[in-house]
Amino acid sequence: MPSSSIEFLLNNEVITINDLDINTTVLEYLRNYKNLKGTKEGCASGDCGACTAVLAEVKNNKLKYKSINTCITLLYTLHSKQLLTVEHIESKYLHPVQQSMVDNDGSQCGFCTPGFVMSMYAMHKKKINPTDLNINRYLSGNLCRCTGYRVIKDALKNLKKYKTLNSESSKIIKKLKKIKLNDVTIKNKNSKFFIHQNLKNLKKDFIKSNNPSLLVGGTDLSLEITKKRKNLEEIFYLGQNKDLNFIKVKQNNMHIGSATPINDILSILKKYYPEFYEMFERYGSEQIRNVASLGGNIGSASPIGDSLPVLIALDTKLILEGNKSRKVSMSDYFISYRKTKLKKKEFIKEIIIPLKSKKNILKCYKISKRIDDDISSVFMAINTEIKNKKFKSIKIVCGGMSAIPKIANKTETFLKNKIINFNNISKAKIIISKEFSPLSDVRSSNNYRKKIISNLLDRFWNEYNNNKVTLYDY
Ligand SMILES: Cc1cc2nc3c(=O)[nH]c(=O)nc-3n(C[C@H](O)[C@H](O)[C@H](O)COP(=O)(O)OP(=O)(O)OC[C@H]3O[C@@H](n4cnc5c(N)ncnc54)[C@H](O)[C@@H]3O)c2cc1C
Ligand code: FES
Ligand code: FES
Secondary structure, three states, X not given: OOEOOEEEEEOOEEEEEOOOOXXXXXXXXXXXXXXXXXXXXXXXXXOOOOOEEEXXXXXXXXXXXXXXXXXXXXXXXXXXXXXXXXXXXXXXXXXXXXXXXXXXXXXXXXXXXXXXXXXXXXXXHOOOOOOHHHHHHHOXXXXXXOOOHHHHHHHHHOHHHOOOOOOOHHHHHHHHHOOOOOOEEEEEOOEXXXXXXXXXXXXXXXXXXXXXXXXXXXXXXXXXXXXXXXXOOEEEEOOOOHHHOOEEEEOOEEEEEOOOEHHXXXXXXXXXXXXXXXXXOOOOOXXXXXXXXXXXXXHHOOOOOOHHHHHHHOOOEEEEEOOOOEEEEHHHHEEEOOEEOOOXXXXXXXXEEEOOOOOEEEEEEEEOOOXXXXXXXXXXXXXXXXXXXXEEXXXXXXXXXXXXXXXXXXXXXXXXXXXXXXXXXXXXXXXXXXXXXXXXXXXXXXXXXXXXXXXXXXHHHHHHOOXXXXXXXX
């Protein structure tokens, strides 16, 4: 029998709850029901970091910490976790990250400060070395409009001066282990929130549902609630389903469970597809990567979803589950704007990416206005084998150029078996700029998109000639 409520730790307090609306966010809960107003609301869309708190989960008998945006995290996803808020981290004295912020003048109006402090706290708990690269990564989801970032970064760099406080981890692990990890069904008025531990139980309830919404990180779905003011009726949270949370390499393929958080796949991805890994360094922010999944990126079917062109270029297959299980190729999966081959009572179970041959060159070019936490204007993935200076095989897939992520068929056909030289690249640039009729929107104009997509072929040509251009040059 599934439990009818969730249980979690709010700082050190055990909470059992089932009486709030299933659409309640963690931020609403903290501020409106627990009077914990240190956690702020800035944007309610995961962009500013003012609402950052930290989650702790037991993994291999240790606590694993991650920062999250509470504004887009739904309350009932907290089952079996500890939620740490800014009110908790100071006891008799300020916590070292807070003291360091004070000593380094890291705050002015203070609105963003609790969010920064919690991102810094997550970094401190994970014992991350405060190099510039790591600081930029961990603070990528926090915005400050008045202090400026140098002093905030100094606060992290100078953290080693302060004595670390005694850890309470063994007590917390004990408390969290007491919470039963079974299925949960919350029934509230006419709505339902499901948590399943395995695929079999998920399928049973999912097939019977009327109006289901699949939820993993909620970094897309929750905006339906916070921005479009929708009330979701039946939410299936996949984040605790063991059969959907994994990454493994078997024979010549990488298999990724659709609900596995991006940050949990990065170390393996780095080994097999370093260029794909590098792209994820620019995917959302630390808070977003901590919870967002590949299944959610594919499920959103946005024409500017960053992983989609790369997965198509790598010839990825999806395992879809429902009444029956079936395998589809990602290159056939997207039909029209946000329409896919996924049927009503189906979900994505697994993503299968063929391991790249050593002979192949993979390129993942993301063009956006900001380095961090920004959606692409244009994306290009290239997967090619060049033999005897000729394109033996070539896949070019573009994002932001059409209603779906799209293969540049004409450009591929032109380049296949052609010699790679300035002349052929110049001709390919003209073909690719005519191959698409992109929209003009807030991110960029139609002309800009066409210009950029053809210039990316120049970039490829430059890199091929070893004039390596780093992602920071764009
Ligand atoms: C601040 C911010 C920055 C972002 N930056 C980027 C970025 O740089 N690049 C980028 O591509 N995206 C970005 N996004 C969008 C989003 O983070 C990604 O699309 C992410 O991968 C979604 O994953 P999720 O687990 O949070 O999905 P959710 O929000 O949980 O779900 C998204 C959609 O997919 C469906 N879904 C989830 N799981 C499945 C499944 N197993 N089968 C079928 N459907 C499913 C859901 O029902 C929902 O419709 C950003 C979002 C925010 C808020
Ligand atoms: S309020 Fe801006 S990220 Fe949550
Ligand atoms: S201190 Fe004012 S927004 Fe950062």
